[in-house]
Amino acid sequence: MIKAPNIILVGPMGAGKTTIGRLLSHSLGREFYDSDRIIEENAGADIPWIFEKEGEDGFRKRETHALECMLHNQDCVVLATGGGIVMREENRELLSNSDALVVYLYASVSQQLHRTSKSNHRPLLQTSDPKATLNALFKVRDPLYREVATLVVETDSRHPKSVANKALEAIKRHLKSENKAQNANVNG
Numbered sequence: 001m002i003k004a005p006n007i008i009l010v011g012p013m014g015a016g017k018t019t020i021g022r023l024l025s026h027s028l029g030r031e032f033y034d035s036d037r038i039i040e041e042n043a044g045a046d047i048p049w050i051f052e053k054e055g056e057d058g059f060r061k062r063e064t065h066a067l068e069c070m071l072h073n074q075d076c077v078v079l080a081t082g083g084g085i086v087m088r089e090e091n092r093e094l095l096s097n098s099d100a101l102v103v104y105l106y107a108s109v110s111q112q113l114h115r116t117s118k119s120n121h122r123p124l125l126q127t128s129d130p131k132a133t134l135n136a137l138f139k140v141r142d143p144l145y146r147e148v149a150t151l152v153v154e155t156d157s158r159h160p161k162s163v164a165n166k167a168l169e170a171i172k173r174h175l176k177s178e179n180k181a182q183n184a185n186v187n188g
């Protein structure tokens, strides 16, 4: 049993936040939430509908509200976020100022493209050149994911179960070193 506050997964579309988050929550015996699902449940509509009717800005407002509610009301859960959660400074501050352990699931643009190609549920990728879109988003967002993340876990060429195990090991190592540092402060 590991003792950690909320574990929050960030990263681009297709990094596997939803898939790995669910696996991690099973391994840890924790509840699993996904900000995209919370937004859809609150709106009573799916993400493409929200983008169509309210624009990206309307979606981002809903996303901030979902993140605030999660951080305020939940402890010791696993939360998968949407790929654009880091776009608002407000959200980055919420993440950085919380005691959550934020894990950046890294995926190369070619893997993102491959993993997102089977679904048309992502409005930002309904373009004539999704690869160019993913590249442009990655340029802006990769530094922002790194800014809020405590840990970075590489996901390319790894089966989801192997990514989840790798994330779990990285989380355990991080908590162990944090405990050691705290003990040193108390005893030193």
Ligand SMILES: Nc1ncnc2c1ncn2[C@@H]1O[C@H](COP(=O)(O)OP(=O)(O)OP(=O)(O)O)[C@@H](O)[C@H]1O
Residues within 6 Å of the ligand: 011, 012, 013, 014, 015, 016, 017, 018, 019, 020, 036, 080, 081, 082, 083, 115, 116, 122, 155, 158, 159, 160, 163
């Ligand atoms: N490590 C992996 N190897 C191969 N396929 C993967 C891996 N991780 C996820 N996938 C597959 O990629 C697709 C997208 O994964 P998922 O929905 O978990 O991504 P996401 O990061 O939550 O994306 P979004 O930001 O759009 O919510 C799914 O079909 C999933 O099965």
Ligand SMILES: O=C(O)C1=C[C@@H](O)[C@@H](O)[C@H](O)C1
Residues within 6 Å of the ligand: 012, 013, 036, 047, 081, 082, 083, 084, 085, 121, 122, 123, 124
């Ligand atoms: O990367 C993004 O901006 C998005 C990712 C998805 O998870 C959804 O949150 C939505 O499709 C927008």
Ligand SMILES: [Mg+2]
Residues within 6 Å of the ligand: 017, 018, 019, 034, 036, 080, 081, 082
């Ligand atoms: Mg997801």
